[in-house]
Amino acid sequence: MSRILVIDDDIQVCETMHSLISRMQLTCENAQTLTQGLERLEAAAFDVVFLDVHLPDGDGLDALPTIKEAPSKPEVIILTGKGDPDGAELAIKGGVWDYLVKPSPIKNIMLTLNRVLAYRKEKKRQKPPMALNLEHVIGKSPVMRACFDLVAQAAQCDSNVLITGETGTGKELFARTIHANSLRANGPFIPVDCAALTETILESILFGHVKGAFTGADRDRTGLVKQADTGTLFLDEIGELPVSLQKTFLRFLQERTFRPVGDHRETQSDFRLIAATNRDLETMVLKDSFREDLYFRLKTILLPLPPLRQRKQDIKPLALYFIDQICNIQGKPTKGIDGDVFAILEQYHWRGNVRELANTLERAVVAAGEGKTIFAMHLPPDIRIKVVKNQLQGRSLPAPPSPPGTDPLPHPGISDPCPHIPALREFRSDMEKRYLQNLMQETRNDLKKMLKLSGLSRSHFYALIKKHGIDV
Numbered sequence: 107m108s109r110i111l112v113i114d115d116d117i118q119v120c121e122t123m124h125s126l127i128s129r130m131q132l133t134c135e136n137a138q139t140l141t142q143g144l145e146r147l148e149a150a151a152f153d154v155v156f157l158d159v160h161l162p163d164g165d166g167l168d169a170l171p172t173i174k175e176a177p178s179k180p181e182v183i184i185l186t187g188k189g190d191p192d193g194a195e196l197a198i199k200g201g202v203w204d205y206l207v208k209p210s211p212i213k214n215i216m217l218t219l220n221r222v223l224a225y226r227k228e229k230k231r232q233k234p235p236m237a238l239n240l241e242h243v244i245g246k247s248p249v250m251r252a253c254f255d256l257v258a259q260a261a262q263c264d265s266n267v268l269i270t271g272e273t274g275t276g277k278e279l280f281a282r283t284i285h286a287n288s289l290r291a292n293g294p295f296i297p298v299d300c301a302a303l304t305e306t307i308l309e310s311i312l313f314g315h316v317k318g319a320f321t322g323a324d325r326d327r328t329g330l331v332k333q334a335d336t337g338t339l340f341l342d343e344i345g346e347l348p349v350s351l352q353k354t355f356l357r358f359l360q361e362r363t364f365r366p367v368g369d370h371r372e373t374q375s376d377f378r379l380i381a382a383t384n385r386d387l388e389t390m391v392l393k394d395s396f397r398e399d400l401y402f403r404l405k406t407i408l409l410p411l412p413p414l415r416q417r418k419q420d421i422k423p424l425a426l427y428f429i430d431q432i433c434n435i436q437g438k439p440t441k442g443i444d445g446d447v448f449a450i451l452e453q454y455h456w457r458g459n460v461r462e463l464a465n466t467l468e469r470a471v472v473a474a475g476e477g478k479t480i481f482a483m484h485l486p487p488d489i490r491i492k493v494v495k496n497q498l499q500g501r502s503l504p505a506p507p508s509p510p511g512t513d514p515l516p517h518p519g520i521s522d523p524c525p526h527i528p529a530l531r532e533f534r535s536d537m538e539k540r541y542l543q544n545l546m547q548e549t550r551n552d553l554k555k556m557l558k559l560s561g562l563s564r565s566h567f568y569a570l571i572k573k574h575g576i577d578v
């Protein structure tokens with residue numbers, strides 16, 4: 107029998123839900139706080155969680171990744187008294203099944219619950235997700251794991267994929283990973299830099315030309331589109347494509363046929379399309395600088411890669427991976443990293459994302475010379491200065507109330523000369539992590555003391571440790 111958990115501090119809501127769910131012949135349990143809810147999820151398996159947002163001991167949306175990662179991997183339905191569009195957007199991006207606002211008609215709740223249970227049943231029957239080959243792709247944060255799920259989906263079909271994300275977030279790496287895990291893995295992977303294409307060279311680069319087509323065409327040349335036959339065509343920086351060229355793209359993407367310059371015959375190419383951009387194509391469509399029909403054609407599967415500053419859990423594994431790789435390439439034994447280095451890396455803003463992190467660590471390895479350990483001193487001074495400045499700026503900001511037994515907390519994640527204010531959610535999450543780190547340091551990892559000082563239950567404590575990727 108399916109089991110449902112309702113996490114809501116309103117006893118009346120809990121009772122109504124309990125009676126409704128029991129009448130549907132399902133098992134229902136209630137929890138009035140987040141802590142209780144997380145404990146229940148650790149102790150037993152649930153199929154669905156109805157989650158309130160404003161709970162006495164925290165924000166339900168903040169706990170969403172932990173709840174979804176609970177052993178039974180439940181589906182989550184938000185049931186909130188104060189619906190707000192931003193919260194709904196965040197929740198849906200976080201993978202919730204539905205976002206309901208109280209009071210919600212009983213009929214709606216039953217319908218949603220029946221649908222989600224049917225979906226879960228079907229999901230259980232489906233074959234397990236394919237085992238991805240993620241060689242050279244590092245990431246263990248919940249957001250990255252969600253990206254890997256999309257990679258698996260994309261690898262199992264032949265649909266067009268649009269990868270978005272800031273520079274250096276790994277768009278090309280993910281495009282290559284999709285290709286390497288797809289049925290076309292034995293075919294070629296052909297990247298096209300759309301930013302370098304102009305009207306004069308577009309056709310000849312993409313479609314090729316025949317001998318004598320224009321001055322200097324002294325032999326036939328196969329274009330990139332034909333080279334991608336049986337493999338993947340990767341259109342990088344698609345947002346840079348001039349509007350005047352977008353129509354040509356749309357045509358050959360729709361028909362997969364084209365005519366080499368100077369040739370009167372149409373040719374075909376059987377390729378899978380992956381495109382990438384760091385531009386906001388939706389806004390460009392609104393401003394008429396990107397064709398809507400092309401945008402829709404590209405984004406059959408949309409894979410948005412989050413910036414590094416939003417997945418700090420990945421910084422440590424990435425740093426260890428890069429240090430290992432760099433030392434290997436330089437023929438040196440691998441170096442250790444001092445704990446202080448991670449603290450700095452986690453507070454930096456990483457505008458250049460993973461690429462900037464890798465470059466920074468390469469500089470640090472060089473600076474460390476023959477030493478066995480990389481210390482904070484070996485990081486580039488500009489990075490250390492920015493982090494220290496931001497900590498000082500953070501102190502002059504109205505300080506959030508310090509949890510007992512912790513130092514005044516720095517303002518995290520800022521590295522601009524002009525102060526950057528992170529999203530409240532990001533700020534809170536940083537505070538929570540710093541709090542746990544201080545707690546562990548102060549109590550020398552004495553679990554009893556930590557639980558007593560923090561007032562956390564054992565399971566909530568472990569859930570938070572897991573959420574922030576802290577090693578105990």
Ligand SMILES: Nc1ncnc2c1ncn2[C@@H]1O[C@H](COP(=O)(O)OP(=O)(O)OP(=O)(O)O)[C@@H](O)[C@H]1O
Nearest residue numbers: 242243244245272273274275276277278279460461
């Ligand atoms: N998750 C990851 N694990 C390991 N390496 C990564 C990861 N993400 C990115 N990298 C590395 O970071 C560098 C930049 O990645 P990539 O070129 O794919 O980024 P991009 O988003 O395509 O950048 P741009 O928009 O500037 O073209 C590469 O060396 C890539 O291997």
